[in-house]
Amino acid sequence: xxxxxxxxxxxxxxxxxxxxxxxxxxxxxxxxxxxxxxxxxxxxxxxxxxxxxxxxxxxxxxxxxxxxxxxxxxxxxxxxxxxxxxxxxxxxxxxxxxxxxxxxxxxxxxxxxxxxxxxxxxxxxxxxxxxxxxxxxxxxxxxxxxxxxxxxxxxxxxxxxxxxxxxxxxxxxxxxxxxxxxxxxxxxxxxxxxxxxxxxxxxxxxxxxxxxxxxxxxxxxxxxxxxxxxxxxxxxxxxxxxxxxxxxxxxxxxxxxxxxxxxxxxxxxxxxxxxxxxxxxxxxxxxxxxxxxxxxxxxxxxxxxxxxxxxxxxxxxxxxxxxxxxxxx
Numbered sequence: 001x002x003x004x005x006x007x008x009x010x011x012x013x014x015x016x017x018x019x020x021x022x023x024x025x026x027x028x029x030x031x032x033x034x035x036x037x038x039x040x041x042x043x044x045x046x047x048x049x050x051x052x053x054x055x056x057x058x059x060x061x062x063x064x065x066x067x068x069x070x071x072x073x074x075x076x077x078x079x080x081x082x083x084x085x086x087x088x089x090x091x092x093x094x095x096x097x098x099x100x101x102x103x104x105x106x107x108x109x110x111x112x113x114x115x116x117x118x119x120x121x122x123x124x125x126x127x128x129x130x131x132x133x134x135x136x137x138x139x140x141x142x143x144x145x146x147x148x149x150x151x152x153x154x155x156x157x158x159x160x161x162x163x164x165x166x167x168x169x170x171x172x173x174x175x176x177x178x179x180x181x182x183x184x185x186x187x188x189x190x191x192x193x194x195x196x197x198x199x200x201x202x203x204x205x206x207x208x209x210x211x212x213x214x215x216x217x218x219x220x221x222x223x224x225x226x227x228x229x230x231x232x233x234x235x236x237x238x239x240x241x242x243x244x245x246x247x248x249x250x251x252x253x254x255x256x257x258x259x260x261x262x263x264x265x266x267x268x269x270x271x272x273x274x275x276x277x278x279x280x281x282x283x284x285x286x287x288x289x290x291x292x293x294x295x296x297x298x299x300x301x302x303x304x305x306x307x308x309x310x311x312x313x314x315x316x317x318x319x320x321x322x323x324x325x326x327x328x329x
Contacts, residue, residue, distance in 0.1 A: 007055045011313060014058075025070050028124065029068070029123065031122050038312055038314075038326065052114070059119070061117070062086075063142070076126065081139070083131075088110060089107050089127075100281055138295065142288060143285070149174075150287075152228060157248070160185030162225045165215060168191070170196070174230060180295070188201075189205075199298070226247065227240075227243050243272055249274050300324055
């Protein structure tokens, strides 16, 4: 089969190769990958993360059609379109038993600690797949771009009484945080320099320069009850300034830096909570499948597998206006 493969760090090392087809165990499913997305973790897996095995196939978010099932798999059949939960878990540790597969002690990230989906085929455990007829771009956005903000908003207990500010509303996760916040009934304020964010349905769209004063005016001085920051350090201070008393700051990314200066006064004087979240569980994915059809995916470009390295390079472009996908098979 064809796959994007690298043996040493750096996008320049990524190349299309013929590699052996993976074998299918009794509890496994072989999937013909149809579409994959490009996420920050995919860039990091090629450039900086410790990956396994080597040579390595990246690709942490994708969907496909079942080609073959192991003899102990009965819930899907060849020909089924399936969503894929891209965290491997053993199902036996305490985290898994309480339904928190993200933190499985033996867990691995598909595309990082195991081979990923930038390939014509991939074999995953049957427990990681769910049948779905949702559109391609939605299924190829579920495992990370949609699941991560959904879990984050749930963890923050977002409801119709909340004012949610999404910092970085044009990002892979930000575009869905805006829409999911609206589905949960909240008033949503999107912070972005990209005009197209207005299409996502936020109640207000603000640029970074006007954000603090505008949020103060919109909320009559109360500020936000929830701030979602997926960007990290560069916008940390702004995120805290946007947060009101008893507010919850949710963070799950560090694209602009992971180190911040924290003034404890900013936390206890507001009775604020800082919540760190990471992807989501299988249960979250199952819930998300029921509502994901209501979400719109802003697609910028779609590339064939043969141009996969260029697709990853384009992710860094300042001109990017939405998601980048890789079409396979």
